[in-house]
Amino acid sequence: MTRAYDALMPLPKAELHLHIEGTLEPELAFELAARNGVTLPYATTDELREAYRFEDLQSFLDLYYALMAVLRTERDFEDLADAYLARAAAQGVRHAEIFFDPQAHLARGVAMDTVVEGLWRALARGRADHGVSTRLIMCFLRDESAESALATLELAEPHLDRITGIGLDSAEVGHPPAKFREVYEAAAALGLRRVAHAGEEGPPEYITEALDVLGVERVDHGLRCMEDPALVARLVRERIPLTLCPLSNVRLRAVDTLAGHPLPAMLDAGLLCTVNSDDPAYFGGYADDNFDAVRRELGLTDERLRELARNSFLASFLEDDEEWRARCLAEVEAYEFR
Ligand SMILES: [Zn+2]
Numbered sequence: 001m002t003r004a005y006d007a008l009m010p011l012p013k014a015e016l017h018l019h020i021e022g023t024l025e026p027e028l029a030f031e032l033a034a035r036n037g038v039t040l041p042y043a044t045t046d047e048l049r050e051a052y053r054f055e056d057l058q059s060f061l062d063l064y065y066a067l068m069a070v071l072r073t074e075r076d077f078e079d080l081a082d083a084y085l086a087r088a089a090a091q092g093v094r095h096a097e098i099f100f101d102p103q104a105h106l107a108r109g110v111a112m113d114t115v116v117e118g119l120w121r122a123l124a125r126g127r128a129d130h131g132v133s134t135r136l137i138m139c140f141l142r143d144e145s146a147e148s149a150l151a152t153l154e155l156a157e158p159h160l161d162r163i164t165g166i167g168l169d170s171a172e173v174g175h176p177p178a179k180f181r182e183v184y185e186a187a188a189a190l191g192l193r194r195v196a197h198a199g200e201e202g203p204p205e206y207i208t209e210a211l212d213v214l215g216v217e218r219v220d221h222g223l224r225c226m227e228d229p230a231l232v233a234r235l236v237r238e239r240i241p242l243t244l245c246p247l248s249n250v251r252l253r254a255v256d257t258l259a260g261h262p263l264p265a266m267l268d269a270g271l272l273c274t275v276n277s278d279d280p281a282y283f284g285g286y287a288d289d290n291f292d293a294v295r296r297e298l299g300l301t302d303e304r305l306r307e308l309a310r311n312s313f314l315a316s317f318l319e320d321d322e323e324w325r326a327r328c329l330a331e332v333e334a335y336e337f338r
Contacts, residue, residue, distance in 0.1 A: 010092030010288040011305060012331040014312035015276055017220050017243035019099045019139075019169065020077075020119065022279025023084040024067055026052070032070035032079070041066070052282055057171075057252055060282060068104055077118025082129075085122060087280075089130040091288035094328045095316055097135040098123065099167055102152055103144055112152075116159040133324055135164040135317055137195065140183065142168050142175040149183040157190070164317055165193030167220065168210075172202040177210040184214040193217060193317050195243075199224040200254055204231050211240065218243065218315060223254065225271075226262050236270040241315030246294050247285050248278035258297040267304060274312045302337040309335075 026048040033040050042048040054060045071077060081098070088096055098119070105115050116136070123134040138156055140149040156163060166187045168180060177196055184194055196214055199207040200221035207225050210216045211234075222242040225231045235242070244263060249255045255262070266273050275294060280286045285293065291308070294300050300308075309332045318325040 009335075010090075011291060011309050011335055011337075012092050012094045012328055013287055013291070013309045014095040014097070014274075014316045014328070015088060015093045015287045016097050016218070016241075016274055016312060016315060017099070017245055017276035017278055018084075018088075018096060019101065019279050020081060020084060021064065021068060021071075021101060021104065022283075023087070023281050024070075024080060025083070025281045028080065028083055029067050029070050032072075032076050036070060036072045036076070038070050038072075040070070054251075054282075060252065060279075061171075064279070064282065065104065068108065071105065072110060072114075074114050074118035074121065077115055078121040081119045081122035082125075085126050085130040085132050085134070087286055089132050091286045093132055093287050094331070095133045095135075095313065095318065095324070096126070097137055097164070097317060099137050099139045099169065101139050101141060101169065102156065103141045103148060106152070106155070112155045112159065116156070116162050120162045133318075133321070136162055137165045137167050137193075138163050139167040139169045140180060141170040142180070142197075143171045146179050146182060149180055150186065153183055153186055153190075160190060160192070163192065165195060167194075168196035168198075168214075169220070172197060172200055172206065176202070176206055177216075178213045181213050184216075188215060195220055197221055200249075201252075204228040207231060207235075211238075217241075221245065221249075221254070223249065223262055223266070226266065226269075232269050232271065235272075239272055241272045241274060241311065242266070243274050243276050243315070245276050245278035245283070245290070247280075247290050248283040251283045258293055261294070261298060263294055264298050264300065264304075267307065272311050272315060273308065274315050275308050276312075305337075306332060306335065 026045040126132045126134040194216045195218045196210045196216045197220040198210040218241045220243045313328045
């Protein structure tokens with residue numbers, strides 16, 4: 001991907017909506033498959049890259065879960081996270097809050113320990129190796145049961161020094177947030193931060209429910225809030241951040257075209273929007289590729305881009321490192337667009 005507005009130094013930003021499993025590029029998938037003796041149903045990386053050009057949610061999910069088979073050992077998860085951090089740093093990312101889906105790995109017989117400790121080996125070195133600070137957010141699959149989410153939280157308890165918060169992802173419709181009330185209450189009692197995907201394909205009521213029943217501090221996607229003016233007013237009043245993923249929205253058909261994305265209207269409404277990459281290996285770009293796409297397709301001004309970058313740090317869970325947040329915010333303010 002090329003950056004038209006500044007190929008030398010991208011705008012500093014935080015990435016707040018990023019599924020680590022969604023950063024698996026075809027080349028690394030083949031490398032890990034070879035290392036682990038896993039046979040992929042594709043002959044070459046080109047053939048696999050062609051499969052990444054899926055047209056709907058189901059074919060995306062089929063490919064996504066099929067490729068996870070190559071992730072077996074701590075080293076695999078470490079390599080995955082390290083490859084992401086290198087790409088993120090090149091895109092101006094200074095802080096990344098990274099989702100992972102333990103249930104998808106537990107179901108394949110890969111232990112919580114392997115996943116968390118493997119990711120952590122790379123994330124703990126993120127600042128030293130790549131200039132990127134990191135936090136880890138454990139997501140529950142909302143199409144799995146509430147009991148499974150609770151059991152997953154229990155398994156994670158020995159690793160809570162590595163995990164900052166919890167989230168909720170996967171197929172939204174038919175799985176309202178309230179289903180997960182109990183596990184969110186338990187997580188809150190453990191001192192974990194809380195986010196959830198809501199209002200991507202699901203209705204605005206799911207956003208309200210995520211706020212009221214789950215106590216989320218940040219809403220992932222949330223773009224369908226625009227259908228409910230009272231909800232927009234509340235999100236503005238309570239300064240609830242939304243983690244938007246424009247290129248993902250186009251690929252998964254949450255919007256028809258990027259030019260029709262509600263981001264400008266959301267910023268005009270005073271919403272605390274951020275721009276993120278979701279599953280970048282599959283959706284056509286990393287953090288700065290998303291910034292560049294909205295700049296081009298939505299005509300966002302430099303100051304609007306700066307606002308998005310500023311919001312990303314304001315919305316970050318950096319309360320335990322305000323010094324770093326202030327330094328990143330100062331970089332955003334000092335940034336010179338060319
Ligand atoms: Zn997501």
